[in-house]
Amino acid sequence: MASSRVDEVDQVRAFGAPAVQQDALRGSRATMTAEQAARFSATFTRLVENVEHVLLGKTFVVRLAFTALLSEGHLLLEDVPGTGKTSLARAIAQSVQGTNNRVQFTPDLLPGDITGVSIFDQRKGDFYFHPGPVFANIVLADEINRASPKTQAALLEVMEEGHVTVDGVTHPVGAPFMVIATQNPIEQAGTYRLPEAQLDRFLMRTSIGYPDHASTLRILEGSSVKAHETMIPPVVTAEVVIEMAELARTVHVDPAINDYVSRLVDASRSATEVRLGASVRGALSLIRAAKTHAAAAGRHYVVPDDIKQLAEPVLAHRLILDAEAEFDGVTAGSVVAQILMETPPPSDRQAV
Known part of the structure; x- marks a missing residue:
């Protein structure tokens, strides 16, 4: 515990104060302040x-x-039924005074049924x-x-650009916007791989995942209230969420952090167990998520630990493993963990 605290202090000392001269040279917008963080x-x-x-x-x-929401991204939940996926989506929407819809994907679902x-x-x-x-x-x-690949593809445009095009006319979906998609890892009959x-x-x-024993007991004590009847008060408005997302973009990222992410992505492409490594979009996603993660921790700058904590959820699903490695029980998560062990993080700010 003491050593981790020392590491944390070292990271704050190394990456904590963005140099004004560096930001001026890049011509970037003003970085987040400590008070804003x-x-x-x-x-x-x-x-x-x-x-x-x-x-x-x-x-x-x-x-x-x-x-994911404040990084203007989308979330994929790979889980068994009955773990609270719908409740999570509904609770997030209620917390930000937003709207929420649920679409049950089936083989006969058409693209127009979504868009x-x-x-x-x-x-x-x-x-x-x-x-x-x-x-x-x-x-x-x-x-x-x-759903069929054609129907799945109907989500591509709206997930990337925030609008749909029907009969040549573009319709924006508004903001904030997030897709929370689920897939069942158990029942694979009649499914189409994403x-x-x-x-x-x-x-x-x-x-x-399943709740622990104490949480299960609390859930059972409230069993008289159906899940869809549970209402929670809003915390912020949708407009505040948009402002927070814009503010998260201004978190300072040192060039040494960018170099670290680039080395991690390169390592994912050269790993022997991997057939296709993380894309440039994956690297950008890791930086975006790390900015929000840092701000959520009360920091206006990113440290290597932000990257380490988010590397598995951000990068693992982008890796395509070699068939022989999958047969041997290798998982994308274990590959990311190995890459993190073999790729040394930066210890100091990079000179510009």
């Missing part, structure tokens, strides 16, 4: 605590979900757009791997 962290903590009234004992997962369709109005003699369930702040795509291009659109992948 403290306010960001306080609001972030209130959001997490609010959702924990619904999803008990899952602080880390809730923090990851809000990190919306143009309908002919006989009285007016013209078409009007009927928006689909994707037009919400938080969209839960339940068992996304049960293509690599779509997996790469998800900022993070994680799992909720």
Whole structure:
């Protein structure tokens, strides 16, 4: 414990104060201040605590979900049924005074069932757009791997660009916007594996898992209230979420941190167990998530530990393992863990 505290102090000393001259040379926007970071962290903590009234004992997962939201990314939950995935999406939407929709993906689901369709109005003699369930702040795509690849691809445009195009007309979905997709790792009959291009659109992948004994007891004590009847008060408005996301972009990232992320991504591509390593989008996603993670911890700068804590949820799902490695029981998570062990983090700020 003492050594980790020393490491933390060393990182603060090395990366804590962004040089004004460096920011001026880059022509970048003003970086987040310590006071702004403290306010960001306080609001972030209130959001997490609010959702924990619904999803008990899952602080880390809730923090990851809000990190994805405030990093303007999307979340993939790979988990068994009945672990609270729908409750998580609904609680996040309620906490930010946003809207939420749930789409149950099935083999007969069509792209228009998600994005919306143009309908002919006989009285007016013209078409009007009927928006689909994707037009919400938080969209839960339940068992996304049960739909056909064509239907899965309908989400690609909206996840990347925040709008859908129907009959040549573009319709923005608004902000904030996050897709929380789930897939069941157990029942694989009749499912379609998510293509690599779509997996790469998800900022993070994680799992909720079963609650511990104490949390299970608390859940059972409240069994008289159905999950969909549970309402939690809002903490912030949707507009505040947009402001927080913009503020998170201004967190200082030293060139040494960028170099560290680049070396991690390069190592993922050269690992013997990996057929396809992390993309440049994966590296950018790791930096974006690390900025939000740092601000949530009350810091206006990123340290190597931010990268280490987020590397597995951000990078693992982007790796395609060699078939022989998969047969031997190697997982993408273990590959990322090995890369972190073999790639030394920076110990000091890089001169510019």
